[in-house]
Amino acid sequence: MTTETDWDKLSDEYFEHTPDIIGETIRPQKAITMDDLDDIFARRPLAENPRAKADVLYKAYLTADMDEQVHAQATKEHIGKSALIRKALAAYLAANKTQPTMA
Numbered sequence: 001m002t003t004e005t006d007w008d009k010l011s012d013e014y015f016e017h018t019p020d021i022i023g024e025t026i027r028p029q030k031a032i033t034m035d036d037l038d039d040i041f042a043r044r045p046l047a048e049n050p051r052a053k054a055d056v057l058y059k060a061y062l063t064a065d066m067d068e069q070v071h072a073q074a075t076k077e078h079i080g081k082s083a084l085i086r087k088a089l090a091a092y093l094a095a096n097k098t099q100p101t102m103a
Helices: 007-017 034-041 064-077 081-095
Strands: none
Touching: 064 081
């Protein structure tokens, strides 16, 4: 009795049960930093530019409906709720940029 393994057959069997890779592979064009590793382990997408540190705390009250929407959108984008709110505020401020008024 021989115990030779048919590697081609075995490979085909494994291939049939291997799931497809979902999404694309991202290869960063810069050296990976500790902040990048934090983002990777938190399942956040890597930024092209270094992330600005958020050091100032603002407290805002949201309605229950807004909280549900924030939670759903943050989950969809794979970012934290605070990051989503910062992103939304930055977009709002950029869209509503006006010249300072003289008082």
